[in-house]
Amino acid sequence: MNFDFSDDQRLLQDAVRSMLAENSTSQAVREVLEGRATHCAKVWRNLNEMGAATAALPETYGGAGLGYLELCLVAEEAGRHLAAVPLSSSIYLAAEALLRAGSDAQKQRWLPGIAQGEVIATAALGGSERYRTPQPLAFDGQRLDGTSPALLDGAIAQLAVLQVGTDLILADLNGPGVKRTALPTVDPTRPLAQIAFTATPAERLAAADGAAVTRRVLDGAAVLLAFEQVGGAARILELARDYSLERKAFGRQIGSFQALKHKMADIYTRIELARAHAYYGAWALASDAPELPRAAAAARVAATRAFLFAAEEGIELHGGIGFTWEMDCHLYYRRARHLAQVIGSEHAWRARLGDELIKEAA
Secondary structure, three states: OOOOOHHHOOOOOOHHHHHHHHHOHHHHHHHHHEEEEOOOOHHHHHHHHHOOOOOOOHHHOOOOOOOOHOOOHHHHHHHHHOOOOOOOHHHHHHHHHHHHHHHHHHHHHHHHHHHHOOOOOOOOOOOOOOOOOOOOOOOOEEEEEEEEEEEEOOOOOEEEEEEEEEEEEEEOOOOEEEEEEEEEOOOOOOOOEEEEEEEEEEEOOOOOOHHHHHHHHHHHHHHHHHHHHHHHHHEEEEEHHHHHOOOOOOEHHHHHHHHHHHHHHHHHHHHHHHHHHHHHHHHHHHHHHOHHHHHHHHHHHHHHHHHHHHHHHHHHHHHHHHOOOOHHHHHHHHHHHHHHEEEEOOOHHHHHHHHHHHHHOO
């Protein structure tokens, strides 16, 4: 049996990798990091024009109509090149929630704009336990009040899908009564914003069971983010390898020292373990298998651990220069820390995995 991706899928991955290597450069990422841009607009435009960002969206709504397997490979390359684009907020979360919970009219109104990159969307689906607000969201059937404390790309998004109790609410962020406040974050290339609503017009998504939709969307996002984490960790290992072959100490390449070999071997082992879980999650996501909750939680935990470990060890493998602003090590460390919390911490997903294993055993 062939457990790998197909040749056509790998061709898409290669095309995305080439585009990102050319456009999602360290300089482009640093422009967002230093506040000179809100996101890499050129990269986002290219991902949408290629149909890469919208690989899993049906053609009916302007997507490429490929599938989740293709989107997983796009996510891996986005992680490898630290793409500073609203891929997770617009595609993994908001578009997926709309696709699964929206009425046909809601989908026709918003999804084509998201697919073309004209509408940046975001979502708050209860995936992060870090943030609390004294003014929880309240919806009376027509208007939304309260505060959403940490929305991905909230400062630039035009649309938000918000969980209020067991309901999913759609809010136009360009409407009245919306106040945005940018938040400090460990990774400014993936910015967060607090959004306060005061009698803001909003509408309920059509799905009867919003809680079930939320769980499904978060499971899918966990798999896709696992691919981003695997891609980022793999790139760190490549950078560390290249540096260890170039840098010399005591008259020899530092990569020849056993201590550094052991560190890189440990990174590689964790990446491959995470990759195996990510592949299993990709299969479960693409086939809508009942194993998805377990596979998504396992992928989330393994990939989070692998990326954090690689980011920390990658700095050490670069020695004293690894801690400097000029090197890209801190960019990967920032992204690793950000992705470790974005839809709930490793601990929350580990608990979810335990629950799923207990359920299966019972």
